[in-house]
Amino acid sequence: MERDDDQSDHVVLLNASTPEEVRTRCRRGEFTSPTCGFAGGHAQANLVVLPKEYAFDFLLFCQRNPKSCPLLEVLEPGHFSCSALARDCDIRTDLPRYRIFEHGVMTAEVSDITSQWRDDLVSFIIGCSFSFEEALVANKVPVRHIEQATNVPMFETNIACRSAGCFSGNLVVSMRPLTAADAIKATTITSKYPRVHGAPVHLGNPAEIGIADVSRPDYGDAVPVRDGEITVFWACGVTPQVVMAASRPSFCITHAPGCMLVLDTLNEELAGSA
Amino acid sequence: MERDDDQSDHVVLLNASTPEEVRTRCRRGEFTSPTCGFAGGHAQANLVVLPKEYAFDFLLFCQRNPKSCPLLEVLEPGHFSCSALARDCDIRTDLPRYRIFEHGVMTAEVSDITSQWRDDLVSFIIGCSFSFEEALVANKVPVRHIEQATNVPMFETNIACRSAGCFSGNLVVSMRPLTAADAIKATTITSKYPRVHGAPVHLGNPAEIGIADVSRPDYGDAVPVRDGEITVFWACGVTPQVVMAASRPSFCITHAPGCMLVLDTLNEELAGSA
Numbered sequence: 001m002e003r004d005d006d007q008s009d010h011v012v013l014l015n016a017s018t019p020e021e022v023r024t025r026c027r028r029g030e031f032t033s034p035t036c037g038f039a040g041g042h043a044q045a046n047l048v049v050l051p052k053e054y055a056f057d058f059l060l061f062c063q064r065n066p067k068s069c070p071l072l073e074v075l076e077p078g079h080f081s082c083s084a085l086a087r088d089c090d091i092r093t094d095l096p097r098y099r100i101f102e103h104g105v106m107t108a109e110v111s112d113i114t115s116q117w118r119d120d121l122v123s124f125i126i127g128c129s130f131s132f133e134e135a136l137v138a139n140k141v142p143v144r145h146i147e148q149a150t151n152v153p154m155f156e157t158n159i160a161c162r163s164a165g166c167f168s169g170n171l172v173v174s175m176r177p178l179t180a181a182d183a184i185k186a187t188t189i190t191s192k193y194p195r196v197h198g199a200p201v202h203l204g205n206p207a208e209i210g211i212a213d214v215s216r217p218d219y220g221d222a223v224p225v226r227d228g229e230i231t232v233f234w235a236c237g238v239t240p241q242v243v244m245a246a247s248r249p250s251f252c253i254t255h256a257p258g259c260m261l262v263l264d265t266l267n268e269e270l271a272g273s274a
Numbered sequence: 275m276e277r278d279d280d281q282s283d284h285v286v287l288l289n290a291s292t293p294e295e296v297r298t299r300c301r302r303g304e305f306t307s308p309t310c311g312f313a314g315g316h317a318q319a320n321l322v323v324l325p326k327e328y329a330f331d332f333l334l335f336c337q338r339n340p341k342s343c344p345l346l347e348v349l350e351p352g353h354f355s356c357s358a359l360a361r362d363c364d365i366r367t368d369l370p371r372y373r374i375f376e377h378g379v380m381t382a383e384v385s386d387i388t389s390q391w392r393d394d395l396v397s398f399i400i401g402c403s404f405s406f407e408e409a410l411v412a413n414k415v416p417v418r419h420i421e422q423a424t425n426v427p428m429f430e431t432n433i434a435c436r437s438a439g440c441f442s443g444n445l446v447v448s449m450r451p452l453t454a455a456d457a458i459k460a461t462t463i464t465s466k467y468p469r470v471h472g473a474p475v476h477l478g479n480p481a482e483i484g485i486a487d488v489s490r491p492d493y494g495d496a497v498p499v500r501d502g503e504i505t506v507f508w509a510c511g512v513t514p515q516v517v518m519a520a521s522r523p524s525f526c527i528t529h530a531p532g533c534m535l536v537l538d539t540l541n542e543e544l545a546g547s548a
Contacts, residue, residue, distance in 0.1 A: 052330070055330050056326070056329050056330040056333060056396075059330060059333050059334065059337065060333065060348055060350075063333065063337070063345060063348055064348075071337060074334055074337055074338075076334075076438070076439065122330075164350070165350065191546075272465075
């Protein structure tokens with residue numbers, strides 16, 4: 001039954017929705033599905049919420065790892081609105097679903113974090129590759145997982161992030177198979193979007209970055225790699241979730257995978273540096 | 275007598291010095307002058323050192339004000355080496371001179387901060403416009419204060435920085451007079467260097483950003499503006515010093531004006547985002 005509701009959400013919201021409509025329906029508990037494809041043209045964001053005692057270390061982690069953790073905004077302790085990115089937004093209610101972690105272990109998945117909110121919580125709003133995928137498609141670079149209507153394949157690598165204070169872990173990458181010509185075109189295009197992961201971190205042999213089998217992603221769905229295609233890898237916003245699992249802060253909230261914060265910010269506004 | 279020593283430093287070091295030579299002579303107390311023009315081709319950096327209790331707020335201030343405070347590196351509490359930017363560097367000794375502030379008031383100017391060092395101090399290393407000036411000159415854009423061998427003119431503006439925690443204050447800008455054609459060229463060139471202040475923040479009428487008289491800079495030296503030239507304004511690394519004076523943290527150390535940390539990093543490495 002809930003699945004049917006989700007499907008009708010999709011029909012109603014997918015093409016004509018505004019960011020504010022998506023956020024309002026999330027707030028009312030009417031929309032709890034992944035946000036991919038909604039409010040087209042507008043950026044979506046990853047969310048990480050941590051107690052103030054961890055905030056300097058994690059802000060430093062993001063500063064040192066800008067490709068995996070490109071910060072769009074960080075809120076003051078206890079603040080839950082981010083009007084520069086999303087008008088009248090309450091980040092405690094306006095995402096479809098959240099995950100709560102205690103000491104690195106997920107303890108709940110909820111659609112509202114108002115009852116978990118504390119005055120010492122600091123929210124980190126991090127760019128998402130949905131933004132550059134729109135630019136790829138607009139420039140006629142085919143994106144396999146969009147064509148197949150699945151989630152992008154993601155892999156843990158053997159590339160260590162630069163650690164900061166208590167936070168460390170390996171980089172997670174997303175993969176898109178492309179012809180050589182399109183790999184070059186995609187590199188050029190995404191290099192213009194440093195605030196949403198930027199240029200690829202690797203292309204070619206997956207084993208070089210510790211990926212044994214590109215047909216078995218650690219997160220998301222597998223996509224076929226055709227003859228003559230190269231696998232191209234971008235730093236991925238799932239990295240902070242892996243870092244949280246490895247670094248085990250006492251408390252942490254993130255968005256649920258794919259259930260992003262939909263911003264008023266246009267994808268095009270994210271071309272170039274801040 | 276000390277002035278003579280400074281002059282001979284200049285003769286010896288100006289053309290042929292390496293970053294390591296400059297840092298070593300600073301460490302020995304043999305070099306206490308401004309670093310402009312030394313170790314050509316290499317980046318130089320602003321320094322702000324704050325107790326850990328202020329570190330999240332100031333890191334957030336830099337994150338929110340990337341044009342005036344473009345971070346090249348932030349060290350963990352108590353750390354004083356920054357090997358990613360400068361080999362075998364000790365930031366407590368390797369700058370020519372430092373300023374010490376207590377509650378926003380300068381209480382000392384010293385050539386070594388080893389005796390002031392504490393395990394809770396966090397060092398912020400911030401990009402400097404010397405890097406993009408080299409690119410301007412290389413691209414035949416004349417830089418007036420370099421031609422005149424004076425310090426760049428700097429002005430406090432009425433543009434409020436985005437505040438963060440306890441830190442707030444107005445933007446400080448540096449000014450370079452240029453023809454219209456060179457203003458366009460300089461904008462294009464400096465836009466490629468977001469990590470060293472990036473594109474201008476204003477051009478044309480100085481009064482629009484609260485500058486009453488461009489012939490009376492708040493810091494540095496005045497330069498002539500010739501007929502047909504436009505004044506062009508860039509965000510300036512002196513901004514954090516003004517913010518410290520306005521925000522009055524209990525303790526703070528900065529570099530003395532013009533007495534920068536000389537890095538191994540090449541200016542060209544700072545083209546593009548991190």
